[in-house]
Amino acid sequence: MQQHAIVNNIFNARLSFEQKAIQVLQYQHANNPVFTQWNEFLNTDIASVASLNQIPFLPISFFKTHKVTCGDFEPEYIFESSGTTQSATSRHYVKTGQIYRQSFFKGFEMFYGNITDWCIIGLLPSYLERKNSSLVVMVDELIKASGHTESGFYLDDFKKLNHTLQLLESRKQKTLLIGVTFALLDFAEQYPIKLNYTTVMETGGMKGRRAELTREEVHTILCSQFVLQSVHSEYGMTELLSQAYSKGGGKFLCPPWMKVLVRDEEDPLAVMEEGRGVLNIIDLANTDSCSFIATDDAGIVHADGSFEVIGRVDNSDIRGCSLLFT
Numbered sequence: 001m002q003q004h005a006i007v008n009n010i011f012n013a014r015l016s017f018e019q020k021a022i023q024v025l026q027y028q029h030a031n032n033p034v035f036t037q038w039n040e041f042l043n044t045d046i047a048s049v050a051s052l053n054q055i056p057f058l059p060i061s062f063f064k065t066h067k068v069t070c071g072d073f074e075p076e077y078i079f080e081s082s083g084t085t086q087s088a089t090s091r092h093y094v095k096t097g098q099i100y101r102q103s104f105f106k107g108f109e110m111f112y113g114n115i116t117d118w119c120i121i122g123l124l125p126s127y128l129e130r131k132n133s134s135l136v137v138m139v140d141e142l143i144k145a146s147g148h149t150e151s152g153f154y155l156d157d158f159k160k161l162n163h164t165l166q167l168l169e170s171r172k173q174k175t176l177l178i179g180v181t182f183a184l185l186d187f188a189e190q191y192p193i194k195l196n197y198t199t200v201m202e203t204g205g206m207k208g209r210r211a212e213l214t215r216e217e218v219h220t221i222l223c224s225q226f227v228l229q230s231v232h233s234e235y236g237m238t239e240l241l242s243q244a245y246s247k248g249g250g251k252f253l254c255p256p257w258m259k260v261l262v263r264d265e266e267d268p269l270a271v272m273e274e275g276r277g278v279l280n281i282i283d284l285a286n287t288d289s290c291s292f293i294a295t296d297d298a299g300i301v302h303a304d305g306s307f308e309v310i311g312r313v314d315n316s317d318i319r320g321c322s323l324l325f326t
Contacts, residue, residue, distance in 0.1 A: 007099060010257050010284045011106065017259060018052055021282055024291045025055055031070040034062060035290050042269070052261060053271040057280045057294035063090035063239050068289045080132040081238040082205075090238045092134070095288040100241045103285040104138045105145070107255040111245045112176070112199075119148040119168055123179030123187065125155045126205065134238055135203060139178060148173075162191040165198060172197050178234065180205040181218055188225035201232040201245075215250050215309075235309065239293055241285035244307070251306045257284040262301045263294065265313065274301045278313055 006027050009020050028035050029046045035058055039046060044056045062068055063081075065088070076097045081090040094100060109115060122139040143151040150168060154161045168175045175198040179187075184202055200222055202215075213221075219231040230248030244252040244260070254260060262277040264270040271280055279299045283291050301307045 006287050010099070010287065011102070013256070017256065017282075017284075020257075020284055021052060021055065021259075021291070022049060024284055024287065025049060027287075028070055028290060028292075032068065032290060034058070034066045034068050035292075038062075052259070052282070053273065055271070055282070055292050056269075057263070057271070057292045058290045059294050060090070060237075060239055060296060063092060064088040067091070067093060069093050069095075070288050073288070077134070077137065078132055079134040079137075079238045080130075082126070082130065092238050092289060094241070097137075099285050099287060100134070100137070101141060103242045103255070103257070104141070107243055107245075108142065110255055111247075111253070115142060115145045116147055117174055118142075118146050119173050119175040120146045120151045121161070121164065121175060121177045122153045123161065123177060123183045124153065124203070125183050126180055128153060128155060134241075135236065138236075138243075142176075158187050158190050161187060162193060165193060165195070169193075169195065169197055175199070176201060178203065181213075184222060185218065188222055192225040194227040198226075199232055200226060200228060201234055203234045203236070219248075219250070237295075239286075239289075240281065240283045242283045250308050251302075252308070253306050258282065259305065260299075260301055260307045262299065262307075265298070268294065272301075274303050276300045279307065279309070 006024055009015055009023060026046060029039055038058055039056050042056050049055055073095045075093040075095055077094040079092040079094060105115070112118065120139065120143045122143065124136060124139065127133040127136045150164055177198055178201040181202050181204055184200065202218060215233070222228065222231045232248065233246040233250060233252065234243050235252050236243040242255060242258040244254045244258065246252045259282045261271050261273055261280045262275050263280050264277050279295045279297045281293045281295055296313045297309050298311045298313055299307055299309045
C-alpha cells in the first residue's frame with residue numbers, strides 16, 4: 001500500500017483499528033530500514049501477522065541511537081526529548097507537521113470539545129527553554145487556534161499568571177492551564193486560588209527540579225491548592241504524534257488511532273491487550289517513522305482500553321540496540 005493511502009486511512013472510521021495497524025505494519029516493514037532489520041532479527045514473518053499481539057514492537061531507545069524513518073526525506077520537524085549530559089536524547093524525524101496537527105487537534109476536540117471555547121494557558125518553562133519540543137508545538141498551535149487574547153505561554157511570571165486566571169474566572173471563561181508538573185506545583189504553592197472554570201492538566205516532568213512525587217501525590221497537592229475535584233493529565237512523548245488524556249484518577253484514554261497494549265516484563269515478545277506489565281503503544285499517526293513502540297513505562301491496561309502508568313522499568317535501555325547497525 002502506498003504512503004498516501006496509509007495516511008488517508010489513519011482517521012478513517014470505516015476500517016477497524018486492527019486492519020489499519022496491519023496495513024501500517026506492512027508499509028513500515030517495507031520502507032523503514034531500522035524496523036525491517038529489527039523484524040528480521042526477531043525472525044518475524046510480517047505477512048503472517050494477523051492480530052495486534054503478533055506485531056513486533058521497536059524498543060523506544062532506538063530513537064536515541066538510530067534515524068527511525070520510512071525513506072529519506074527533509075523533515076519539517078525534528079522533535080527531541082529532554083536529556084542530561086550523561087544521556088542521549090531521542091530524535092523523532094517528522095516528514096510533515098500536517099499529520100501531527102491533525103492528530104492533536106482531533107484528539108483534543110474529541111476529549112474537550114471545540115478549541116475556540118477554551119482559553120489555553122501553557123506553563124511549560126523547561127520546554128520553552130529548549131528547542132524542538134513536540135509539546136511546545138502542540139500547545140502553541142492550540143493557543144493560536146483558541147483565538148483568545150489571554151491565551152499564551154508563561155515562563156516564571158506567576159504574579160501575571162495569577163492575575164490572568166482571576167480575570168478569566170471572573171468572566172466564567174472555560175480555561176485550560178496545561179503545565180509541566182514542577183511548574184504547576186511551584187505556582188500552586190505561591191498562588192493558591194479557587195478555580196471553578198479552569199481545568200488543570202499536568203504533562204509530567206520533574207526532571208530533578210523537585211523531589212520526586214507520585215502522580216497521586218501531585219494531584220492531591222494541586223487539588224488542595226486550587227480547590228479542585230480532579231486534575232487532568234496528558235500522556236505523550238517525543239516518539240509519538242498522538243496523545244492520551246486522563247480526566248482524573250490517572251486513567252488514560254486514547255483516541256481511535258492510538259492503542260496501548262502490555263508486554264510481559266520477563267518475556268517482551270508476549271504481548272497482551274490487557275493486564276499489568278510494560279506498555280507497548282501503537283500510534284498510527286507515526287506514518288513516517290514507526291507506529292509500534294515498546295516503551296519503558298510500566299503500567300496497567302484495562303479491559304475497556306484505558307490504561308494507567310505506574311512507573312519506569314529499571315535498566316530501561318534495551319540492549320537490543322547494539323544488535324542493529326545502519
